[in-house]
Amino acid sequence: MRDGLRIIDSDGHTVEPRDLWDRYLDPPLRGRLGWFHRQVQSPTTLRTFDGRLAYAPCMLAGEQVTAMRWTMDETRRRFGKAAENGFDGASVAAALDAEGVDLMVIYGPGYDMWFEGIDPALAAALARAYGRWLADYSAASGGRVVGAGPLPIQDVKLALAELEHAYHHLGIRAFWVRPNPIGGRTLGDRYYDPLYEALQDLDVPLGVHEFMGAELPAAGRDRFSTVVEWHTCVHPMEQQMAMLAMMVRGVFDRFPRLRVGYLEAGCAWVPFWLHRIEEHLELAGWKEAPGLQATPLEYFKRQCFVTCDPDETLLHSAIDALGDENILFATDYPHPDSKYPNVVSSFLDLPRVSLDSKRRIMWDNALRFYNLDASLTVCPAGPATPAG
Numbered sequence: 001m002r003d004g005l006r007i008i009d010s011d012g013h014t015v016e017p018r019d020l021w022d023r024y025l026d027p028p029l030r031g032r033l034g035w036f037h038r039q040v041q042s043p044t045t046l047r048t049f050d051g052r053l054a055y056a057p058c059m060l061a062g063e064q065v066t067a068m069r070w071t072m073d074e075t076r077r078r079f080g081k082a083a084e085n086g087f088d089g090a091s092v093a094a095a096l097d098a099e100g101v102d103l104m105v106i107y108g109p110g111y112d113m114w115f116e117g118i119d120p121a122l123a124a125a126l127a128r129a130y131g132r133w134l135a136d137y138s139a140a141s142g143g144r145v146v147g148a149g150p151l152p153i154q155d156v157k158l159a160l161a162e163l164e165h166a167y168h169h170l171g172i173r174a175f176w177v178r179p180n181p182i183g184g185r186t187l188g189d190r191y192y193d194p195l196y197e198a199l200q201d202l203d204v205p206l207g208v209h210e211f212m213g214a215e216l217p218a219a220g221r222d223r224f225s226t227v228v229e230w231h232t233c234v235h236p237m238e239q240q241m242a243m244l245a246m247m248v249r250g251v252f253d254r255f256p257r258l259r260v261g262y263l264e265a266g267c268a269w270v271p272f273w274l275h276r277i278e279e280h281l282e283l284a285g286w287k288e289a290p291g292l293q294a295t296p297l298e299y300f301k302r303q304c305f306v307t308c309d310p311d312e313t314l315l316h317s318a319i320d321a322l323g324d325e326n327i328l329f330a331t332d333y334p335h336p337d338s339k340y341p342n343v344v345s346s347f348l349d350l351p352r353v354s355l356d357s358k359r360r361i362m363w364d365n366a367l368r369f370y371n372l373d374a375s376l377t378v379c380p381a382g383p384a385t386p387a388g
Contacts, residue, residue, distance in 0.1 A: 001100055001102060002099070002100030002344050002345075002348070003100075003348065005100075005348075005358070005359055005362060005363070006102050006362070006363045006376075007099075007100060007101045007102050007103075007329065007344060007362045007363060008101070008102060008103045008104075008105070008328075008329065008362065008363055008366035008367070008370075008372070008376075009096070009101045009103065009104040009105065009329065009330060009331045009333065010105055010261070010263070010305075010307055010328035010329060010330050010366045010369065010370070011105065011107060011207070011209070011261075011263045011264055011307050011328070011330035011331075011332065012104040012105065012106050012107075012145075012330065012331050012332065012333045013106050013107060013108060013110075013332065013333065013334065013335055014087045014092055014106050014108070014137070014145070014334070015083075015086065015087040015334065016108055016109060016130075016133070017086060017133075020129070020130070020133050021033055021047065021112075021126070021129060023133070024129035024130070024132045024133045025125060025126065025129040026125055026128075026129070029122065029125050032049065032050050032122060033047055033048065033049060034047070034048040034051065035047065035048065036048050036053055036060075038060055038062060046060075047112060049112065049115070049118060049122060049126075050118075050119060050122065052115065052117070052118075052215075053115070053215065054111035054112050054113075054114060054115040054118075054214060054215055055111060055115075055213055055214065055215055056213050056214065056215050056216075056218075056221060058213075058225040059213040063225075063226075064212075064213065064225075064226075064227050067226070067227045067228075068227055068336040068337070069336060070336045074336075075334070078334075078340070078341075079095065079334050079340070080095075081094070082094065082095045082334065083334070087334065088140060089137045089138065089139070089140030089141035089142075089144075089145055090140055090141060090142070092104070092141060092144075092145055092333075093141040093142055093144040093145065095333065095334075095340070096144055096145075098341055099331070099340065099341065099343055099344045100344050101331065101343075101344065102144075102376060103144060103145075103146065103372075103376060104144065104145050104146075104331070104333070105146055105147065105148060105174060105366075105370065106134075106145055106146070106147045106148070107147070107148050107176055107207060107209045107263065108130070108147070108150070109126070109130055109150065110209075110211030110214070111211060111213070111214050111215075112126055113126040113127055113130075113150060113152060114178055114180075114182070114214055114216060115214060115215035115216060116182075116215055116216050116217070118154065120152060120154035120155035120158055121155075121158065123152040123154050123155075123158070124152040124155070124158040124159075124161070124162055126150075126152075127149065127150045127151065127152045127162045127166075128162055128165060128166075130149070130150060131149050131162070131165070131166045131170045131172055132170065134147040134149065134170070134172065135170045135171060135172070146172075146173070146174075147172065147174070148172070148174040148175055148176040148207050149162070149163075149166040149170070149172040149174070149175045149176070150175070150176055150177070151163060151175050151176070151177050151195065153177050153182050153183075153185075153192065153195065154182055154183055156191055156192060156194055156195055159195050160194060160195055160198055163175060163195065163198055163199070163202075164198075167202055167204065173204050173370065173371065174204055174205050174207060174370055175199065175204060175205070175206055175207070176206065176207035176208065176209050177206065177207075177208060177209075178208070178209065178210060178211070178214070178216070178238075179208045179209075179210050179238040179239055179241065179242035179262075180210070180214070180216040180217055180218055180238060181216075181217050182216070186241070186242070186245035186249075187208070187242045187245050187246050187251070188244075188245030188246050188247075188248065188249030188250075188251055189245075189249070190249075192251075193254060193255075196251060196254070196255045196258050197255060199255075199258055200255045200257045200258045203257070203371055204371065205259040205260070205261055205305075205369050205370055205371070206258065206259070206260050206261070207260075207261045207263050208239060208242050208260060208261065208262050208263060209263045209264060210234060210235045210238045210239065210264065210265070212227075212230055212231050212234050212235070213230075218234050218238060219233050219234045219237035219238050219241070220232075220233040220234050220237070221234070235264055235265040235266075236265040236266060236269050238265075239262040239263075239265040239306075240265075240269065240273050242262065243262055243273065243304065244273075244277055246260065247277060247292075247296055247299050248277065248281065248285070248288075248289040248292070249289070250289075250291070250292060252294070252299045252302070252303050253291075253292060253293045253294070256302070256303070257303075258303060259303055259304075259305065259368075259369055260303060260304055260305070261304070261305040261306065261307070261328065261369055262304065262305070262306050262307075263306070263307050263328075263330065264307060264330065264332060265306065265307070266306075266307075266308060266309050266312055267306040267307065267308045267312065267315065267318045267322075267327050268312060268314035268315065268317055268318050270300065270306055270318055270321075270322060271317070271318060271321035271322060274296040274297050274300055275296075277296040278295055278296050278297070281296070297322075300322065300326065301322070301323065301325070301326060304326060305326050305327070305328055305365065305369045306326065306327060306328065307327070307328045307329070307330035308327050308328070308329065308330070308347075308361065309330075310329070310330070310331065310339050310343045310344070310346040310347040310350075311339060311346045311347070311350070312350070313350065313351070315327070315350055315353055316350075316351070316352035316353050319353065319357055324356075324357040324360050324361060324365075325360060325364075325365060325368075326365065327361050327365060328361060328365055328366055328369060329347060329361050329362040329366070331343040331344075347362070
């Protein structure tokens with residue numbers, strides 16, 4: 001809690017432990033994993049899967065890591081004891097106290113099970129291993145950190161099996177996929193209809209989350225390699241295309257109770273994008289997307305959520321166009337572009353956004369999106385200083 005306001009971080013992260021797969025992946029599959037050494041400012045090793053890396057080749061030289069100051073020394077400086085302790089659950093819970101965040105929903109793994117051409121069975125096994133780790137990690141945080149389970153959509157039957165397992169056996173109540181084409185399919189493809197139906201029936205949300213640098217088709221990858229260029233475009237543009245595909249291919253008509261969050265891309269682009277989709281439906285929708293039952297704005301207000309950046313000065317313009325009921329607060333902790341340790345204060349200082357709107361964005365909307373109980377325990381109030 002901060003200044004009497006309860007706060008849910010709807011899109012956070014952690015740094016998964018180096019030995020996650022060694023401890024949680026089914027033993028018969030561990031021999032398919034190896035290591036690749038990368039010499040950058042802070043030398044590190046990356047996992048290989050069936051001899052392959054999950055990262056785009058331009059990421060391996062490490063210039064992006066250096067440019068973002070995403071080194072071990074800088075991470076320790078910014079995140080204090082949480083970094084020193086390997087971002088374990090208890091340390092991250094203490095970092096939440098420093099911000100006044102009551103609950104954080106984390107998304108991962110960003111790369112390991114997503115690269116193009118991965119064996120779907122291996123992707124499913126990694127998703128299950130991550131879910132096992134996630135359950136233990138949440139417990140170690142005292143329930144302050146919960147997570148979205150990744151769905152191996154390379155094979156929809158395997159994705160359904162992992163959804164059911166994570167929900168019924170691990171207690172996971174949110175799930176996620178990447179916006180990029182997987183196996184040549186966009187998220188509007190009817191191939192995913194059984195999965196959308198299951199998510200709708202379980203009343204759990206689907207988060208859509210991009211991570212720059214994966215070995216996947218991605219906006220900007222064909223022409224950019226610098227952080228400034230690639231990272232500027234990849235998050236919002238991939239989310240725009242995912243939202244477009246789901247709307248115009250009828251996902252929200254076929255599954256009117258499905259809740260989808262388009263995360264870590266800001267929100268000021270949404271009014272422009274919905275208007276542009278509407279203009280093109282007026283132009284050619286009669287032939288290419290016939291029978292849609294609502295407008296893009298209506299679909300958005302009924303079923304879609306987006307996160308705002310804590311210092312997004314154009315948030316007020318999105319609220320003017322969309323209202324304030326489909327926008328979520330996110331810290332992006334502990335990524336290099338997170339505003340930690342000043343995330344909450346940055347958001348509360350935003351001009352031209354009412355306190356009522358900020359309250360809804362930080363708490364009420366997340367309760368609806370994640371289907372959470374409003375009686376959630378409130379964390380102790382704390383100053384905006386790094387834990388430790």
